Amino acid sequence: MAKEMKKEESPFLQIKDLVVEYKSDDQIVHAVNGVSLNLGKGRTLGLVGETGAGKTTIAKSIMRILPDVGAKITGGEIFLDGRNVLELSETEMRKIRGNTVSMIFQDPMTALNPVQRVGDQIAEVVRLHNDEKVNPEKRAKEMLEIVGIPAERYYEYPHQFSGGMKQRVVIAIALACNPDLLLADEATTALDVTIQAQVMDLIGELQKKYNTAMILITHDMGIVAQVCDDVAIIYAGQILEYGSKEQIFDYPTHPYTIGLFGAIPSMSGDEMWLHPIDGLPPDPTNLPEGCPFSPRCQYASDMCRKDGIGFHMTEDGHQCRCCRIEEIKKMKREEDQK
C-alpha cells in the first residue's frame, strides 16, 4: 500500500517539517516539532497520540484556524493540491476553509450553535461557498437526509437533538460542500460505541462516494484498525512512527508504539492490572534533549539523549524515529524466547 502512495508524484496533502509554537507570557510551548506527512486522495491517515501531543494543532494548522493570539507556525510547509497553504492570502484561504478542507469537531454538544436552527447551520456553509446555483436550504435538507436525519427536523434547535444526532449534523456541515480533505478531530470520542460505529460507517461511505481524503485524529486503536490506511504515532509534537496500518499493527517498532499496544487490555486473558506506560508525557515548554520519549523509555541509552535522531526506514515506507531499533528488536526476540 505504501508503494502505491510513493508512485503518486505529489500527494494531495503534503506536510513538510511543520513547527508550531504557542507563546504565553514568557513560556514557549513547543506543540508541533517538525512533522512531515503525506496523504493521497481517498485515503485515510490516523493520527494517534496522547492528549496534548499536538494532533489537533496539526489539523488546525492545515486550515489555518489556530488562535490569533499566541499560536504561530514557525516553520515548515503545508502543500494542499500543490499549493502552499501557509503562503496563501486570507482571501484564497477562505475558498479552502469549509469547502476544500473541512473539519469535524470533537464534542458534538458544543460544536453546534445552541441558538441557531440546525438546518440553518448546515445551510450557512453552503451559502458561504456556493454561488447562486445551489439552493442552500435544499442542500441542507439533502445533507440531513444523507446523515440519516429526517429533513423535517431542519427547523429544530440543537437542544432538541441527541448527542449522536448532533454529531451527524456536525458531519453534515463538514460534508455539505463535498470537501477533498476531511479532518476528523476525535469525531467519535464523545459517542457511545453503537453510535460510534454508525458514524464511522457513514463517514466511510461518504468518503468512498466523494473520494475524500481524511485525517482521523483519535486515541482509539480500534477505530484506527477499522478505518485507516496509514497511521502516524504522535508524541510530544513529533511523529515517532509512521507507516501503513498493517505495518504499525503487525510490526510495531518504536518502544512508544509497543507500549501503546501493550496498554490495550486483552479480552481473552484474565488480567488483573492494566499495563500503562510509566511516567507522563514531557512538559511541552521544556522538552528533553534528543528523543522526547527517552525519559520514559525502558531501552533508553545515552545515544537517545542527543539531538538529531532521524527516521529509520525499516520496510517500505515504514518509518520509525528511534536510534536503537536493532537492539530493541534483539532484546524483544530474547524476551519472547524466554
Place this chain on the structure above:
Amino acid sequence: MASVTMTKTASPKVKRQSEFARVMKQLSKNKIAMAGLVILIIECLLAALAPLIMPYGYAEMDLTQTFATPSLTHLFGCDDMGRDIFSRVLYGGRFSISIGILAVLISVVIGMIIGALAGYFGGMTDNILMRFLDIVQAIPGMLLMIVISAVLGPGFVNTIIALSVSNIPGMARMLRAQMMKERDNEYIEAAQSINCSKMRIIVSHLLPNCLSPIIVQATMGVAQTITMAASLSFIGLGVQPPAPEWGAMLSAARSFIRQAPHLVIFPGLAIAITVLALNLLGDGLRDALDPKLKN
C-alpha cells in the same frame, strides 16, 4: 446507508419550537413575572391612551380645586395649581417609561458594540476600550449624570443621553465577560472552520448566545433608570415643568408634603409600581432564560 436508517423512524411530529416561544412558555408559568408583565402593559396602554381616558389635560389648571383631596371628579385629587393628579400621573408615564426604555436601549446598543469588540478581539483592543470605560466608571454615576445634564442643559432628549452614558460601562462589561466565555466554545471554532468572517461570527454566532443576561440586565436597568430619571428631575435637571414627569411631580410637591400628602403619594406610587413590575419581570426572565432550567 442501511446502518443509519433507523433514526428515520423518529417522530416527524416534533414541535418546531423557537427559542422565543420557549422562553415565553417558560415565562408564562411564572405567575409573579406574568403579573409584572401585565401591570407594565396596562401602564403603557394607560399612558398611551391618556388623552382618550382623561377629561383633563396635564397642564389644565382649575384654581378652584387647588389641593383638592381625592374624590370622584378628581380620582387622585389636584395639586397646588389645581391640575388633576390622575391625568398628570398618566401623562407622566409617557415621559418616565419612555425615558427609561430609550436610555437603556441606547446604552445597550453602545455597550454591546464596545463589549463585543473588547470581548472578541481581546488584547490591545480590549485594554484600550476597558481603560476608557474605567475612567467613565470612576466617576460616581449620579455625579456623572448631573454633570452631563448640566452641560447639555435639561430636557427630554438630554436626560436620556445623560442616563444612558452612565449605563454603558455596565452593559459593555457584562457583554464582554459573556463574549469571552462563549468565544472559546467549539462552535465558534467550527464557524471559523467553515469560513465565517469575524463580523459574521460576532453578529450571528456570538451575540445571540450572549443576549440572555443582557435582556435581564436591561429589564432591571429600565427600573433603575426610571428612578434615576426621577432623581434628576427631583433636583431640577431632567424633564422641565409643566411636563409631568413623575420625579418632577415629586419634586414640585415636596413643599406641600405635610398639608397635602396625596401630591407626593400618587406619583411616588406610580414609580414604585412600575419599578416593582419591571423587577418582577426581570426576575422571571432570568429564570426563563437560564439554560440550566431548559426542558
